Amino acid sequence: MKQLWLLGGAMALIGSALPAGAVSVYSNDFEHVSTTGFTGAGSIVAAPSGQHLLGPLANGGTATLTLNTAGLTSVTLSYDLYAIMTVDGDGPFGGNSVANPDSFVVGVVGGPGLLNNSFANFAGDTQNYPVVGSPDQSGASAINTLGYGNSGDATYGFSQTFAVHGATTQISFTSNTNQGTGDEFYGLDNVRATGVAAIGGTVPEPASWAMMLAGFGLIGGVMRRRAGTVSVAA
Incomplete structure (x- = not known):
């Protein structure tokens, strides 16, 4: 014995010396009509389908998410990005071009960039997601599920992992469209973050x-x- x-x-x-498992840091599908964790641009929007999302993000507006990352070494961020109505990607319509795209940019404040791509819904426009010169709505996981008219909507799912180095980490979500929200905008949904704890x-x-x-x-x-x-x- x-x-x-x-x-x-x-x-x-x-x-006891093995790393701890993943821990939930943040989760929001916006169906409870709460923007907890987010500051800046964006509010709860009800799509024609009845689904709720964070938006409308347009014209350089930035929504910032603050995460509690104390004791963590890395975070995996996942989210659905909605391109809504006549986003024109790299053009040639809507006054857009490679130099003036309808893009969406995600990055860690003071840290790495996570996403910088253009997206298009309007037929004849191109986008640089997943590659430069892609036809409109290329790589979308769903199309026209939110009920928007005027070129509809496209859903793109992303998951990105990055190192963290402090008690809090901020993520910026910036929409670079050049028309009013009655014509085009971006939205966010199903935002989740999981972290990996330092060896404890x-x-x-x-x-x-x-x-x-x-x-x-x-x-x-x-x-x-x-x-x-x-x-x-x-």
Whole structure:
């Protein structure tokens, strides 16, 4: 029994040094009509289908999400981006071009960029998502599900992982359209963030180290005894 106790103690100490699993940091589908965590541009919008989203994001407006990232080493951010009505991507319509696109930009404030792409709904326009020169609505996971007329709507799903280095992390979501929201805008939905915790726990006490080493010694001793008792039939 003592041998099992030592072995169990050693394995428990080893297990306590493993990284913690992913933890939920933020989740909002906006159906509860709350913009908690967000500041700046955007409010709750009800689409013609009845679905709620954060919008309308247009004309350089930026919505900023603040996350509690204390004790985390990285965060995975996922969200649905809606391109709504006559977003014109890289043109040529709507006064848009590669130099003046209807783009959407996501980035960590003071950190890396996560997304900088143009999207188009209007037939004949191109977009640079997923690649430069793509036809309108290329790569969309769903089309015309929100009930908008005037070229409809397209849904794009994204998931991006980045390192964090502080107690709070801010994510900016910026819409670069050049027409009024009666013509075109972007929206956000199903925003979620999960984090990976830093390796936790304190350095073991000397007595704990002794117990762990004894456990390793026990494992080695058992293996040696077993090896010494193997016999071969004549």
